Amino acid sequence: MAYEAAPPRGEEKFRLILGQIASIRTRLNALALQHGAFGALSFILCAAALVVAAAFLVGPLSFIVFGLVASIVALAGATRVIRAAWRMRSTEERAAKIADERASLKGRLTTMIGVARGARRSALWPYLVEDTLGLREEFATSRIEPRRLSGWLYATLVSCALAALIFHFAMGARKTRIVAHLNAAAPEATIDLGDLDIRPADPSLNQGADIDADPATLRKLAQKLSENGNKTEQNNRTARLMADARDMASALQNKLTGGKPVAPPTRIKITDRKGASDGTGKNGAQNGEHSKARGGRNNRGGSGGGEQPNQNPSQQGNGAPPPGLPDLNGLAALNGLNGERSPNSPANEKSQSKGQLAQGAPNGGSGANHGSGTDPEHLFGDVEKPPIGSDTFRIPIEVEPSDEAVSNSGPAYMPTRTKSKLNSSQYPDEPFERASIPAPDRVIIKRVFER
Amino acid sequence: MNAATTLEAPTVADFARSFRRVQAEIHKVIVGHERAVEELLSALFAGGHVLIEGVPGTGKTTLVKTLGLALNLSFNRIQFTVDLMPADITGTRVIVSGEDGRREFAFQPGPVFCHILLGDEINRATPKTQSALLECMAELQVTVSGTSYQLKPPYFVMATLNPIEMEGTYPLPEAQLDRFLFKVRLEYPDEGELVRIVSSTTGPEEAGVEPVFPAAEAAERIEALKHLVREVMVAPVIEHYAARMVRATQPGGSRFLGQQVSAVRVDAVDRYVSFGSSPRGAQALIMGAKVRALLDGRANVAYDDIDHVAQAALQHRLMLNYAAHSDGIEAAHIVERVLQAVRGTRG
Numbered sequence: 001m002a003y004e005a006a007p008p009r010g011e012e013k014f015r016l017i018l019g020q021i022a023s024i025r026t027r028l029n030a031l032a033l034q035h036g037a038f039g040a041l042s043f044i045l046c047a048a049a050l051v052v053a054a055a056f057l058v059g060p061l062s063f064i065v066f067g068l069v070a071s072i073v074a075l076a077g078a079t080r081v082i083r084a085a086w087r088m089r090s091t092e093e094r095a096a097k098i099a100d101e102r103a104s105l106k107g108r109l110t111t112m113i114g115v116a117r118g119a120r121r122s123a124l125w126p127y128l129v130e131d132t133l134g135l136r137e138e139f140a141t142s143r144i145e146p147r148r149l150s151g152w153l154y155a156t157l158v159s160c161a162l163a164a165l166i167f168h169f170a171m172g173a174r175k176t177r178i179v180a181h182l183n184a185a186a187p188e189a190t191i192d193l194g195d196l197d198i199r200p201a202d203p204s205l206n207q208g209a210d211i212d213a214d215p216a217t218l219r220k221l222a223q224k225l226s227e228n229g230n231k232t233e234q235n236n237r238t239a240r241l242m243a244d245a246r247d248m249a250s251a252l253q254n255k256l257t258g259g260k261p262v263a264p265p266t267r268i269k270i271t272d273r274k275g276a277s278d279g280t281g282k283n284g285a286q287n288g289e290h291s292k293a294r295g296g297r298n299n300r301g302g303s304g305g306g307e308q309p310n311q312n313p314s315q316q317g318n319g320a321p322p323p324g325l326p327d328l329n330g331l332a333a334l335n336g337l338n339g340e341r342s343p344n345s346p347a348n349e350k351s352q353s354k355g356q357l358a359q360g361a362p363n364g365g366s367g368a369n370h371g372s373g374t375d376p377e378h379l380f381g382d383v384e385k386p387p388i389g390s391d392t393f394r395i396p397i398e399v400e401p402s403d404e405a406v407s408n409s410g411p412a413y414m415p416t417r418t419k420s421k422l423n424s425s426q427y428p429d430e431p432f433e434r435a436s437i438p439a440p441d442r443v444i445i446k447r448v449f450e451r
Numbered sequence: 452m453n454a455a456t457t458l459e460a461p462t463v464a465d466f467a468r469s470f471r472r473v474q475a476e477i478h479k480v481i482v483g484h485e486r487a488v489e490e491l492l493s494a495l496f497a498g499g500h501v502l503i504e505g506v507p508g509t510g511k512t513t514l515v516k517t518l519g520l521a522l523n524l525s526f527n528r529i530q531f532t533v534d535l536m537p538a539d540i541t542g543t544r545v546i547v548s549g550e551d552g553r554r555e556f557a558f559q560p561g562p563v564f565c566h567i568l569l570g571d572e573i574n575r576a577t578p579k580t581q582s583a584l585l586e587c588m589a590e591l592q593v594t595v596s597g598t599s600y601q602l603k604p605p606y607f608v609m610a611t612l613n614p615i616e617m618e619g620t621y622p623l624p625e626a627q628l629d630r631f632l633f634k635v636r637l638e639y640p641d642e643g644e645l646v647r648i649v650s651s652t653t654g655p656e657e658a659g660v661e662p663v664f665p666a667a668e669a670a671e672r673i674e675a676l677k678h679l680v681r682e683v684m685v686a687p688v689i690e691h692y693a694a695r696m697v698r699a700t701q702p703g704g705s706r707f708l709g710q711q712v713s714a715v716r717v718d719a720v721d722r723y724v725s726f727g728s729s730p731r732g733a734q735a736l737i738m739g740a741k742v743r744a745l746l747d748g749r750a751n752v753a754y755d756d757i758d759h760v761a762q763a764a765l766q767h768r769l770m771l772n773y774a775a776h777s778d779g780i781e782a783a784h785i786v787e788r789v790l791q792a793v794r795g796t797r798g
Contacts, residue, residue, distance in 0.1 A: 097688070107686055111751035114686035123682045124750035127463055131750065 010126050013133050014116070021109060023141045025095035027148070028088070034150035036085025040078035042152060045159035047074030049166045055256040056173055064249035081152070102145075103138040170256070190269040193217055196224070213270035221270060461672075461679050466745045469676060470496065472663045476521035479658045481514050482651065483644040487635045490739075490763045491518065491609070497738035498677050499632020500588050500608040502573075502623075502767055509637040510648075511611045515569040523662035523669040524566035524605065531576035533619065537583035541593045542600070558595060563587045564602060566670065570610040574620040581627055584608065588630050605673045625726075625770060632735045633760075634767035683741035685752045693736040693757050696793045700727030700769055700785070715796060719788040723775035728768035735764035754797055762786050 047070040054066045090098065096109035112132060115121065122128075137143075193213075213221065437445065461469070470492060477488050487503075491514070494501045503511050512528065519526030529540055542561030546554050562568065563584070573581060587593060591602040610631070612623075640648060651658060664672045699715040702724045720727065739760030740752045747756075766782040775785075 093688075106747070106749060106753035106755065107689060107751055108749070110688055111684050111686040114688065115684045115751075122684050122750070123460070124463065124679075124684060128684060128750040131748075 010129055013129050014112070017109070017112065017129065017132055017136070020136065020139060020141065021092060021096050021099065021113070024099050024139070024144050025090045025092060027141055027145045028090040028095055028098065031145065031147060031150050032085045032088035032090070035088060035152050036082045038150055038152035038156040039081030039085065042155040042159045043074045043077035043081065045156070045163050047071060049159070049163040052170050052256055053166050055253045056170060060246050060249040060253055063253050064245060067249070067252075099139045099144045103135070103143065105132070105135060105139060108132045108135070109139065189267070190271060193220055193224070193270050193272040196221070196270070210267040211270060212267060213272070217270050217272040220272060461675050463679075463745055463748060463750060466496075466676050466679055467748060469663060469672070470742075470746055473518075473521045476660050476663060477514070477517050479660055480517045480651075481510055482647045483640050484510065484514070484637055487637050488514070490633050490635045490760075493739050493742040493760070494633045494635075494763075495522075495605070495607050496673075496676055496680050496742050497632060497735075498605075498680075499735065499738065500610070500630065502610050502612060502628070502631040502634045503637060504612045504614055504634060505637030506615060506639060507613060509639060511637060512569060512571060514637075515567065515609050517660055518609075519567045520660040521663055522567070522673065523664050523666045524607075524673070526567045526569070527562040527565040528569040528571060529562050530571045531573045531580065533575060533577065535576045535580050537580050538595075540580065541583050541587070541595060544596055556596075558598065558600065560600065561593070563593060564600075566603065566605055566607065568606075568608045570608060572613050573610040574612050574623055576621065578621055578624060581621065581623060584610075585627055585630060603670065605670055605677065628767050629729050629731050631767060633739065633763040635763060680738065680741050680745060683744050683750055683752060685737060685741070689740075689752050689754065689757065690737070692754060692793065692797065693733050693740075695796055696736065696757065696761065696789060697728045697730065697733040697765070699789045699793055700724065700732070700765060702727065715789075715792045717785075717788050717792045719780070719785050723771055723778070723780050724769050724785060725772040726770040728765050732765050732768045736760060739764050754794075758790055758794070761790055765789070 050070050051067050054063050054070070058066060093110065093113050096113045099105065100107050100109050108128065109132065112128060115125070115128075211218070211221070473492055474488055477492075478485070481488060491501055491503075495518075503514075505511050515528070516526060529535070538561070540561045540563050542559050542564065544556040545559045547557045548554050568587075570584065573584075587602060587606070588608050591604060591606050593600045593602065608631075613620075662669070695714055699717055700720060702721045703716060736757050737752065740756035743756040743759055744750070744752045762783060765786045769782045769785055771780065771782060771785070774780075
């Protein structure tokens with residue numbers, strides 16, 4: 001015998017309606033939660049991806065500015081989205097109101113929720129419940145809010161894709177940079193002690209230099225350093241703050257990009273013209289003092305230099321400074337790695353010989369300065385003109401106030417950065433136009449270089 | 452057992468059916484004016500009174516007479532004139548001779564003692580006479596020589612105003628205007644309606660109006676329907692909506708508003724209204740909306756119901772200033788602006 005289910009009474013019908021409103025409310029709140037979470041995540045992911053991209057593309061100061069702007073935008077966007085999500089959250093009344101609007105129920109649900117809490121229910125209450133229950137299909141959860149996932153989910157997915165893409169390229173670029181840094185040869189330079197202006201170090205520059213000179217020159221350098229040691233304290237604060245900011249940005253940038261892990265120390269050969277004029281070999285010093293050591297290294301024909309005294313301090317004894325002079329090892333440790341070298345290490349010998357080559361080859365230096373064209377096999381390639389466009393070359397001039405001003409007439413002048421445009425026949429890094437070499441002359445020139 | 456106990460409580464469907472039947476009977480005689488007739492009946496079932504504004508010849512008196520016939524209720528008409536005295540409408544004590552020949556004072560009821568009263572051109576009577584209607588309308592009683600006489604419900608006053616020929620008239624005091632639930636405007640009929648009016652009123656046969664309710668139970672049935680209207684439920688948000696609307700009719704600088712600032716500010720109100728609607732305006736909105744809801748087969752009031760009755764319920768409660776008169780601004784324009792502003796706060 002089949003029994004028909006007893007029709008629900010007024011209160012049960014009302015509970016059915018309440019359950020449906022609760023279901024709508026749950027879905028609306030879930031959407032609001034997704035809106036807030038995915039929205040905030042999208043902003044943060046986008047900003048992070050852009051910051052990583054900026055780390056590869058712009059300099060430290062631009063990077064820190066961009067990073068700040070991106071962070072502020074991301075924070076503001078995330079806050080806005082979260083606030084919107086908070087406003088989207090639904091109470092029972094709000095869910096009923098939304099259902100009323102979307103199902104055109106003309107306030108039936110809102111009235112039920114509002115009136116149900118009252119002490120006295122109207123004589124028309126059963127009618128209202130019955131009437132509303134008859135429209136139950138109209139306010140089914142799937143009809144009031146068909147979405148289960150917020151639209152912000154797609155924004156988050158797009159942000160993830162963007163971040164993954166940037167991360168992929170960043171990793172590639174990072175590896176390339178690390179390898180490039182590892183392979184980079186230490187730059188070398190020869191500087192005359194007399195021309196050496198010792199000032200407070202620029203914090204943005206990498207510290208450390210491999211100093212190579214005869215003991216007498218090193219002693220003079222130590223004296224000069226000790227005289228100027230106190231002047232470092234007189235840096236102005238703004239410059240220091242700027243330097244700190246730049247350091248921080250640079251460190252963060254390096255962390256992200258993997259660039260500049262440890263810059264190889266510059267090898268500086270210090271000569272002392274005054275000291276050299278007292279002894280032998282001053283001709284070589286005069287000619288080769290500012291030529292780059294790299295040029296000397298590449299110059300195969302520059303071995304026949306002038307007479308050069310053995311100036312390597314490590315070859316003269318144990319390398320300890322004479323009494324009454326600053327500790328040269330300490331100086332070396334301060335400035336570079338010179339003190340760590342063993343007296344007979346190949347690098348040290350190479351360094352010394354390089355110095356001799358540079359000093360003893362008056363013409364060799366100029367030949368070597370042809371740079372990449374010095375390989376005889378590749379001397380006569382096609383003349384490749386770099387594109388002339390709106391390229392300019394920049395001459396950054398950075399100076400800092402120094403107490404070594406000529407006169408005591410107020411603070412030192414701080415020049416601004418200048419940016420000059422090239423004229424129509426100039427190319428970047430090549431002030432003069434390269435000419436094509438006639439075929440008959442090529443053989444002669446090649447022979448000269450082979451010799 | 453009296454009739455009251457035998458009558459069943461009307462349902463929502465009964466209400467809508469009765470309302471539509473009365474409406475249909477009235478339209479047998481009255482051509483056009485659908486909106487006016489609906490508002491008139493809404494006011495009746497909401498338990499209020501109506502102020503009808505219209506030029507002469509638009510069927511004001513016919514409308515009221517037809518309504519009385521359709522409802523099967525007693526009907527009286529007073530033509531207000533300058534020399535009309537309060538006693539002329541409320542009634543007075545007169546000396547009558549008893550069977551034993553003794554003379555004594557007896558109360559002679561005036562024309563207000565009926566179910567449906569038409570006060571024609573009420574603005575032609577002096578304020579004193581106009582005020583005589585106040586007690587009838589508000590308290591359903593008449594007090595003469597210290598004795599109060601009850602009026603039988605349902606009691607429905609319809610007063611007409613002639614918007615032209617304003618010379619020698621006495622504009623109704625605000626207190627009296629406020630006692631009318633709705634102000635209904637009878638527009639001049641268009642050409643098609645005029646043709647229908649002419650053809651239906653100049654022929655040999657007159658349209659007959661059939662009473663919707665039996666005479667014995669008409670008053671009781673109408674009272675039951677009025678009670679049903681009061682049972683319609685209103686959500687708190689709807690009540691707030693009506694309250695916001697009424698407050699929005701008050702100009703910002705009104706000294707009667709106190710420290711509270713209206714949630715909705717309407718520039719037109721600040722500029723043209725010297726005093727806005729009283730709380731009776733909110734009551735009128737809700738009661739009118741309840742009737743609308745029942746007509747729509749609902750037991751609850753919706754926002755649209757409030758909007759629908761806003762013009763009829765509020766426009767006669769706004770006191771416009773001289774700027775409005777000089778700019779040709781009418782109260783209906785202001786109410787429309789208020790409606791637009793308040794609709795944005797539904798949330």
